[in-house]
Amino acid sequence: MAEGDVAEGSRFQVLVLNEIAPRGLARLPTARYFAGKGVPAPDAVLVRSADMHAMDIPASVRAIARAGAGTNNIPVAAMSARGVPVFNAPGANANAVKELVLAGMLMAARKLPGALRFVAGELGELRGDLDKAVEQGKSAFNGFELAGQTLGIVGLGKVGCLVADAAIKLGMDVLGYDPDITVDAAWSLPSQVRRAGSVSEVLRNGQFVTLHVPLVDATRHLVNAENIGLMPRGAVLLNFSRQGVVSDEAALVALETGALGCYVCDFPSAALLRNERVICLPHLGASTREAEENCAVMVADQLRDFLENGNIANAVNFPSVGMARESAFRVAIANANVPNMLGQISTAMAQAGLNIHNMVNKSRGDMAYTLVDVDSGVRESLLAELAAIEGVLSVRYLPGPRRDQ
Known part of the structure; x- marks a missing residue:
């Protein structure tokens, strides 16, 4: 064995439950770590979306690291009772989510999904005068511009702050609400953001309202049948946080009555897919090469510092x-x-x-x-x-x- 090598049995064993970006795994040097699938007695677990609630988590596990922000797929309370920290990567995918929120606002404002269906459907099957059909059909997709509109943001963490900054640069008026805003977030929030005193105030004043909160008991159905009607008629609601933050049933009723103009979300459900004024995306918030790499690198570094030195950063339960x-x-x-x-x-x-x-x-x-x-x-x-x-x-x-x- 070469000088500086570590014997196989003395290496930290890391069970990898999902595909993790190679840049992240590279932060765990092979001289000290073995990371892969099928590890029988792991010191730690690296995970993205795999559901660990039904998993028999070995007693050898000293830490769990989620290469993403949410930890709903991990039995956090059970791990806390065992003294096991659960790490995540807050903010590592923030830019990816911010860009998707902007795309969602543009899709809704310019009626792009309907326009794309028109081109792929009616125009794609047309055998007559294409130019005439385009001119006759495009009036159904008249939209409006983002500049001058009010964007309400609920949740002013990393994503919320980035969305606020981008919206201001697009000429929007931004109203924000977060009762638990951190000092770091407050420092990074643009000074032009007006402060709201409640979720209701945001809903009442936003032509667009975007939600950026975790799914906990206090935020489940944060937007619901009682408050969704506060939104200006024809407003656009965007949910790129978590499924369950918005009541699907309340959103569908508001769309039917015209109280809500469009619902844009990253969490498809059978009920939502049947409504043409719902824009559903297949959970793409963090699905960029850059976001996956950022999350993997962040949690691998946190995991390594914990296993080797006991230091804890960005654990949701410690x-x-x-x-x-x-x-x-x-x-x-x-x-x-x-x-x-x-x-x-x-x-x-x-x-x-x-x-x-x-x-x-x-x-x-x-x-x-x-x-x-x-x-x-x-x-x-x-x-x-x-x-x-x-x-x-x-x-x-x-x-x-x-x-x-």
């Missing part, structure tokens, strides 16, 4: 915790966020004769996470003692080089 290595001996502990946990951890290490060189502890809801660098090696007996503390969910020993070496 706090963000990062600590540069100042020692070759590190312990990572996930535990319930309850009193005296740090005291018990520190006491156990002191009794084992270990000097704590550096420590960081963060919490998020019911979950807490601690990284501890000590000045000497850690015995298995201490790891077992830490794991036995009531409320501790997982313990990992991460010996490795210092970052300054």
